[in-house]
Amino acid sequence: MAVRPSIAGLDGPGPLAQALRAAQYVADEGLATAAYLALALGKPLLLEGSPGVGKTEAAKAIAAVLARRVIRLQCFEGIDASAALYEWNYPRQMLAIRQAGEDYVNIYADQFLIARPLLEALRAPQSAVLLIDEVDRADHEFEAFLLEFLSDFQISIPETGSLRAAEPPVVILTSNRTRDLHEALRRRCVYHWIDYPDPALEAEIVMMRASSVARATAEAVVAAVGRLRAEPLVKPPGVAETVEWGEAATLLAAQGAAWPEAFRRAIGVALKDQDDLAYVGPRLDALIAGAAA
Amino acid sequence: MSGGGTAALPGAARPFLGFAARLRANGFAVSPDRTEGFLAAIGLLGPRALEDVRRAGHAMFGPGPERRAEFDALFDAHFLGRSIAAPAAADEDETEVREDRDGAADPLEPEAEEAGGAEATMAETLTARGLSGGGDEAALARFARRAPARLPRLKSRRLRRARRGAALDMRRALRRALARDGELVELPRRARASRQRRILLLLDVSGSMRAGLDARLRLAHALVQAGERVEVFTLGTRLTRITRPLALRDRGRALARAAGLVADWEGGTRIGAALEALLAVPRFAGFVRGAAVVVVSDGLERDRPEAMVAAVARLSRLAWRVDWLSPLAADPAFEPRTAALAGAAPYLDRIGDGGSTEAIVAGLLDLAEGR
Secondary structure, eight states: OOOOSOBTTBOSHHHHHHHHHHTTOOOOHHHHHHHHHHHHHTOOEEEEOSTTSSHHHHHHHHHHHTTOEEEEEEOOTTOOHHHHTEEEOHHHHHHHHHHHTTSOOOTTSGGGEEEOHHHHHHHOTTTEEEEEEOGGGSOHHHHHHHHHHHHHOEEEETTTEEEEOSSOOEEEEEEOOSSOOOHHHHHHSEEEEOOOOOHHHHHHHHHHHOTTSOHHHHHHHHHHHHHHHHSOOSSOOOHHHHHHHHHHHHHHHHTTOOHHHHHHHGGGGTOOOHHHHHHHGGGHHHHHHHHHO | OOHHHHHHSOGGGHHHHHHHHHHHHTTOOOOHHHHHHHHHHHHHHTTSSHHHHHHHHHHHHOOOGGGHHHHHHHHIIIIIOOOOOOOOOOOSSSOOEEEOOTTTTOTTSOOOOOOOHHHHHHHHHHHHHHHHHOSOHHHHHHHHHHHHHHSOEEEEEEEEEESSOSEEOHHHHHHHHHHTTTOOOSOOEEEEEEEEOOEEEEEEOSGGGOTTHHHHHHHHHHHHHHOSSEEEEEESSSEEEOHHHHTSSSHHHHHHHHHHHOOOTTOOOOHHHHHHHHHHSHHHHHHHTTOEEEEEOOOOOSSOHHHHHHHHHHHHHHSSEEEEEEGGGGSTTOOOOSHHHHHHGGGOSEEEEOSSHHHHHHHHHTTTTTO
16 A cells, blocks of 8 residues: 655644644544544545534544545435436437537537546545545445445446546545444445544533633533433434534523523523433433533 | 565564454454554554554554444553453443444354354254244244235335336436437336335343243344344343344354343343433434334333333334234233333334234234334
8 A cells, every 4th residue: 555654744643633623623632543544544534423523524624634625425325326426417418419410429528427526536636535424324235336436446437438546535434323334345444433522622622613602611511511411312412512502502691691591591502302302301400500510 | 465474574563463363363353454554554653652553453443432442452451461351240220232243243244163162052052942942934934935025115215217207217318319319209217216114123032021032033033134124122121232143144143143142131121221222322223213113022111111101202203113012912802001011002003912923923014004
């Protein structure tokens, strides 16, 4: 494998973590190490974690650090090559045939080709980061197809021939782990399991993303969210919810609500499931009071 | 990647290769290219500290979150010489969730390993018991034949060629037009394909459900083999996912592996807590969403009935339908009288007979009806 110890001037996990921080993303050492290794070894980076821990954000931050644009492929059930790879512009091809009449027309010229994310990434490997988002939503057939794509970064279009990337593009895959990915796909990738950040880190994230939130508020909201995550909830609050809760409570407090009251009234941005609200409801006051102390 | 390459490596690489071998011996999926990646990663990182090596291992061998602790224990044992602590005993109040280790039993690639001592013995006892129970083979064979056509299906997002359909098949239209000098005579169409709906089978393995347990496990194996998207969990004092072992085609080995995984055979009954544990793991809750959930249990809850009722209510909101098959319901005069099952009844689509293999087979095959 081709090893490049230094990428965009970053020669280790430490410098990469600093650059990510400058791009408004706080990465722990595990993530910085995995991301650095993926870039240096030219392998795809597979990020797994519960919904809302910041997998997609991490990918965007890495793209920002590399000063590349993100080409995003959102996976869904039933995604196939025409949505991921390329599609011919059939109506234009038909028109071209009609207009040409007796003349020769090449209906497989580039102007009739609609590039989808994977093809787009192959054409511009130096200027883009390919984000394959929520790969667990796609089905096994697509996973097998992806495996082929990720092994040699080559696409063959039957009508025109095959296209190969000049260099392997930077690829980041995310998965919510609603199903197990196949071992062969995992093996191709550098892996990182993103956990909920520890309280100190999460407070830092809250303050970085929402500048209006004071340190004491950030710490209280992180403590409260930590308690909520320990409950058996259908949808435990993610990092984005923590940030929004802190922001919402700050807003309500600025309008004159007392602190515990502001937290309680803003609970709707942290818990978005009626069952969860009903389950936590009776103990919410005690939970918030305990967290603020 | 060959043996020659290993010999040419500097001596300093030896402990790392040893660690890879140790991981493999403990059931982690370690392939030569992963080991190669691990060595390259260590080279890249310096490494300045042992933690760098650990993080390189996490990134390159990719142990899932459920095996992270085991990985770290092996790492400490190998590089720090620490002994491996026995896993802490489960807290009585905490409902433990158990799952097969990933990679170790990947059902897509049958392994050639010999069934070792304990496992083989277990397989023998199970088959021996199965033979004595006997009589359900015909029902299982009938089930395997009928399942593909009778299990509930739903519309997929994937489009397939169809005579009638909402979407035009532009690709085919163009090809046909080309064959006729650009003249389009008919419009080929595509429609949404159908696929089997996910089935979530929850088997009660507590003491009160002892009778017929082997038969139900054989049926669960038949279901996993016949269906496309099936998840099987056992409920007792804790929750155990046995889908992976049951995916092994050989029934004796599949059941032996499942038996080795379930630690609460014939124990107490805490259905409510086990269902709560199922719903609390986002990944498992994802299995429930839109699925046909079948619970095979007598509903004799040892804990507070409210917990079970609340869990069933939540289950019914997430799932497509929830069926409760109870052996007690084999009696025509049966009515749910225990507080737990009576409370849960309004949330169930059906309370049916779960007394025999035939009855459960009928229950599974009729899932698609009446909805």
